[in-house]
Amino acid sequence: MSSQNLTIVQAVRDGLYTEMNLDDEVLVMGEDVGKNGGVFRATEGLWDEFGDDRVIDTPLAESGIVGTAVGMAAMGLKPVPEIQFSGFMYPGFDQIVSHMSRFRNRTRGRYTLPMVLRAPYGGGIRAPESHSESKEMFYAHEAGLKVVIPSTPYDTKGLLISAIRDPDPVIFMEPKLIYRAFRGEVPEEEYTVPIGEAAVRREGTDVSVFTFGAMTRPTLEAVENLEAEGIDAEVVDIRTISPLDRETIVESFKKTGRAVVVHEAPKNGGLGAEITATIQEEALLYQEAPVKRVAGYDVPYPLYALEDYYLPSVARVEEGIREAVNF
């Protein structure tokens, strides 16, 4: 296998390119995805390669984008619509929760939607209003959707290909803060990373830290810093928000008895709540400390002058881990 050294956004492009070459039914659609190659360049060069019928610049209408993709998918195509920023999914929200998630169930399996809705999410890039939120739980709350968030170039390509091949609709949220933050080895060939499996990024015995997406970076940094204080933390990258890999979560927790969850989404109703409940349901007797949530605050995401104060920082994660360990 030959491999390339790619960023996350390049791995998105490579995943699309690989799968479009293998499967004529796969097509890309959305705002500015064609000639412009996407505002983040996630579809760069695909329009030249595959033409106007498979890389489609649509009118500016998210309900139209999601709704027509639903119709296409019901006819057997495999559309991969892009929503330019996850903050602009809401005009298409009705289509997502009323139809995209439910076609299979409503027709008792007669019609299925093999589609993937991609959108960059999250804060930290000094972007304008409505461009920085992290609202993965809206979709995790919706039965019938799978919700995937990668954090490495390798996982990005592998999970995206899995998502495209998945018989069910997938919301694929991309951590734009780390779109270009680092590179990683990505095979040129096709490969998959399974949906529904978390990954242990670092093994440890004192505390389990659960995170995903862009927050894997401050988390790993915090955990490294805490080595000096004699804290040996395990880091679990959730990767699939729904369906959640409860087995890996519980297994890690049973080993450490302490947990911290880090996400940039608001604390109230965030994935931290679901992980905490899972631990309490399945591993209560192993628990040695309250589960600590280091999350966005329950206020609207601020304009960028204050965004660093909103997002979990390395110091906040470190403090959260200390709290869990020293309880």
Add this chain to the structure above:
Amino acid sequence: MSVLQRDPQDQVRVLDEDGTVVGEVPDIDDETLVEMYRYMRLARHFDTRAVSLQRQGRMGTYPPLSGQEGAQIGSAIALDEQDWMVPSYREHGASLLRGLPLKQTLLYWMGHEKGNEMPEGVNIFPPAVPIASQIPHATGAAWAKKLRGEDDTAVICYFGDGATSEGDFHEGLNFAGVFDTPNVFFCNNNQWAISVPRERQTASETLAQKATAYGIDGVQVDGMDPLAVYSVTKAALDKAKNPAEGEGRPTLIEAVQYRFGAHTTADDPTVYRDDEEVEKWKAKDPIPRLESFLRETGRIDDEGVEAIEADVKQRVADAIEAAESDPRPDPSEMFNHAYAERTPEIQAQYEEFEALREKFGDEGFLRE
């Protein structure tokens, strides 16, 4: 016959590309005409400076307006004091004319919520980033004025060509038609929605003709001709407040124009459009067009133009100085305005936040 009663395809024009009069010059006093020119120059200079502030890292992503001054100033200057404006994110010029200080606009794009704290008496909504989402608000605001019997007030709403593809455009205009609200829907058709050309938004020949389906008037105007823009906007505002027997209040105006620069400072337009096209539209630049009209008709001379240039530079420099020396917002401000009062949960998070700040200082939060 009103300037609004025409085919949506029949574009209203007063000045040609050289500033020569080719239509009916609206009834505006000399002083206002010169003010119009001053504000257009101000908007252009502000824009140039804002782009360079972004390039120097002194401001975040910024959406430039150059090329669109004729539409913004020509329309906003037609508003009466009590009227309301519901803008998109590109109306820095129109907002300024409505009374929003440039300092506020700068603060907003520098990432401070304070930029949206409208001064008392400035009848303007905060800029709407989600495309077209402001259109139903404008309908609702106008409807409220009508329901309360404030018949002297109209609401102007700005949005782009791309916005006409969203459901909110349809719903906002449809409500306006059904409830006959005092609205002016002002579409800045600058030919592009980022990289997507106007023809990709709709198979309709014009955007103005979409009004027909909502049972309201639609008119197309040369958006780079400030006098024509003034004429149609004024007529539409008058009709919104005082419709003649059998006339509806709302109007859709399609102002045909061009964005000279990038969509935002994060965009590279050379990827999707040719220089030739840009040059073609630059020949229609609204500023020299109005200037030559004012010179030809003896309303302004070299001295007047120079004085305006100096004034404009000073005002922009002052605004930048004021915005940059404005104290950084205190981080705890983010907990203040989610509700009238902090909920117990927000209060607890605020206290935790302050304790962390106490312990780690700002370095505990700021990323490089």
